[in-house]
Amino acid sequence: MxxxxxxxxxxxxxxxxxxxxxxxxxxxxxxxxxxxxxxxxxxxxxxxxxxxxxxxxxxxxxxxxxxxxxxxxxxxxxxxxxxxxxxxxxxxxxxxxxxxxxxxxxxxxxxxxxxxxxxxxxxxxxxxxxxxxxxxxxxxxxxxxxxxxxxxxxxxxxxxxxxxxxxxxxxxxxxxxxxxxxxxxxxxxxxxxxxxxxxxxxxxxxxxSDPAGLRLEGFASQVIPAAADQITWRIGDAGFDMTLSGMVPFTLAHALPDLAPALHGGRGLAQMRHWAVHPGGRSILDAVAHGLDLPDDALSTSRDVLSDHGNMSSATVMFVLARMLAAGRPGHGCALAFGPGLSAEAMRFELG
Missing domain, CATH: 3.40.47.10 (Thiolase/Chalcone synthase)
Incomplete structure (x- = not known):
């Protein structure tokens, strides 16, 4: 294949x-x-x-x-x-x-x-x-x-x-x-x-299938139980009404250790050089770093995108990946983002 x-x-x-x-x-x-x-x-x-x-x-x-x-x-x-x-x-x-x-x-x-x-x-x-x-x-x-x-x-x-x-x-x-x-x-x-x-x-x-850029290795999805009301997004009379609970960072920090095997696909967190985490906010990034016990600089690219652009919903993690592509440092990585549910989506990749 x-x-x-x-x-x-x-x-x-x-x-x-x-x-x-x-x-x-x-x-x-x-x-x-x-x-x-x-x-x-x-x-x-x-x-x-x-x-x-x-x-x-x-x-x-x-x-x-x-x-x-x-x-x-x-x-x-x-x-x-x-x-x-x-x-x-x-x-x-x-x-x-x-x-x-x-x-x-x-x-x-x-x-x-x-x-x-x-x-x-x-x-x-x-x-x-x-x-x-x-x-x-x-x-x-x-x-x-x-x-x-x-x-x-x-x-x-x-x-x-x-x-x-x-x-x-x-x-x-x-x-x-x-x-x-x-x-x-x-x-x-x-x-x-x-x-x-x-x-x-x-x-x-x-x-x-052209061999250039990020090689996509696989994906993982996970719904986090008992957190369905922490991120919601409904169409109302005055636009789309979002709920973003202050409990989201707490929930992620406690759920991510159990989700880690699905995120890294058996490769092991220590082998992941790149972490393209959706910067939903400073507290979200802090929760991911804590929950996965990441090194202090692991989320620096995500934090830079947050500083420069804020949260652009689905586009934001792509901005993070774009900077990693431009930097061109080889190694395996994981992209991670969260959405209504509360749920997590992960993508494993390799920069050649």
Whole structure:
């Protein structure tokens, strides 16, 4: 059976840097004692910048942010948010795909997989990519929807299975998330965390049997019992409403030791040189490091991506993998991400 390789990854973010604007807006939403707790959370977030398709309002703390959210119950409905997604997503995808070289590669693509949990429209982003980059009209299309931050690994798993069964296949994987379209009008501390974490971004990758890039060795999935309510993601009247419980780091730290054999596939944690962990937040990375007893610098690439970009849901772990590809240091590795359920998805790989 042919080996499968993630040949290359290209990434793109919108031009608007919004971390300060979102942080100031959320601070104004926090009330009483929670405002002090929010300030502590903000100081510990380890995020320096985030990007959005929304342009930040000036001055910061003016009671409105990006002309899209206004304090006092004036947040847009789901229709307006989806209209903005439909308008903005193709340009961001196009930026990543041009960096990937799809203008030259397009006619040879046999499959396209699009992962997103922040925008849904039909005909969808796959059709726009086909039209914009001259992909064959008989290209096979799949959408991975609503699987949250772990969806990139699910998409790569599908690509892996396709190439293993069809060695001549050339699979395009696109992860695009506009998380900043789904901030909620709330004073609840756990919900305000979304204002501190989430951002927009796109990653595109090519998966084939050509021996270049990351060699994909295998995948593992695990649902964590009794934690189904700790990450939830539901469509509401005012966009998509996410629950991200403060218990998630605690749950992961205690569950990961038992999950470790499935994650490393019998190779052993000590043999894993690369850890591409989805940076869902500083506390998530700290919990993974503790739960797997990793060296202090094991998650440095994930922490750098968190600092530079925040949490872009499914696209984020691809940003981590892209940096590892660019660095080119040989060795075995594990990519790891978490999603609604609470569940974990892992991908074992080797950099040659």
């Amino acid at each position: 042919k080996e499968v390789f993630l040949n290359r990854i290209a990434t793109a973010v919108p031009r608007h840097q919004v971390h300060g604007a979102f942080r100031a807006f959320a601070a104004a939403q926090a009330l009483g004692r929670d405002s002090r707790a929010f300030a502590r959370m903000a100081a510990r977030a380890d995020i320096a910048s985030r990007h959005s398709v929304l342009e930040p309002s000036a001055p910061e703390g003016s009671g409105t942010v990006c002309g899209f959210y206004r304090q006092g119950g004036q947040f847009p409905g789901t229709r307006a948010r989806m209209a903005r997604w439909e308008a903005e997503a193709p340009d961001l995808a196009g930026a990543a795909l041009r960096r990937l070289g799809l203008e030259q590669e397009g006619p040879g693509i046999t499959h396209i997989i699009v992962a997103t949990c922040t925008g849904f429209v039909a005909p969808g982003l796959d059709r726009q990519i086909i039209a914009g980059f001259d992909l064959p009209l008989n290209v096979e299309r799949t959408t991975v929807g609503f699987m949250g931050c772990q969806a990139a690994i699910n998409a790569l798993k599908l690509a892996w299975h396709i190439v293993r069964s069809e060695p001549e296949a050339r699979v395009l994987v696109v992860c695009l998330e506009l998380c900043t379209l789904h901030l909620q009008d709330t004073t609840a501390l756990e919900q305000l965390l979304c204002f501190l974490l989430f951002a927009d971004g796109c990653a595109a990758a090519l998966v084939t």
